[in-house]
Structure formats: C-alpha cells, structure tokens
Amino acid sequence: MQLQLTVRLPKELHQEILSLANRLHLKRSDIVRIALEKFTKDNNFDNEIRPYERVKDLIGSVSTGISDLGSDHRKYLLERIKNRA
DSSP states (O other): OOOOOOOOOOHHHHHHHHHHHHHHTOOHHHHHHHHHHHHHHHTOGGGOOOHHHHHTTTTTOOOOSOTTTTTSHHHHHHHHHHHHO
16 A cells, blocks of 8 residues: 655755656656665665674774773873874
8 A cells, every 4th residue: 555745845955856756757656656665775774784784894903002091081182292292
C-alpha cells in the first residue's frame, strides 16, 4: 500500500523538479520518489562506520617513550612550546 506525503517546496526547487521531469519524461512524483530513495540509501546512519571503528586499530600503536604522557600531556606540551620559542 502506498502512502501519500505532502511537501511544501521553494519555487526554485519546484521549477528544477518540473524541468527535470519534463526532460526525463517522468512525473514530478517519480523524481521526488527517486531522490528520496537515493537520499535514504546514501544516508543509512544505522550502518555508518563510527569514528572509533575507523581508528581502533591505531589506538595504542604508537609509542612516544613517555610513560605518563596521557596524564601529564599539558606539562609536555608547555615544555615543547617553550623550547621552540
């Protein structure tokens, strides 16, 4: 069963949809349906890779040789800034 959706569009967007529908010999509703299907397919946030998943293999893979860098990072950062000045 198909459902109906009413949407208000800016005049410019309506003109673009109308022009595209005329060029492709489709109905305006077909153009909007195709666009919505593509948008929902391309933006499936449930299957999106989270930032942590992208870098989890890198976490802990670099060693600085400084054992307390995580807890005293500010101290080391200030030292480095002073040494460069």
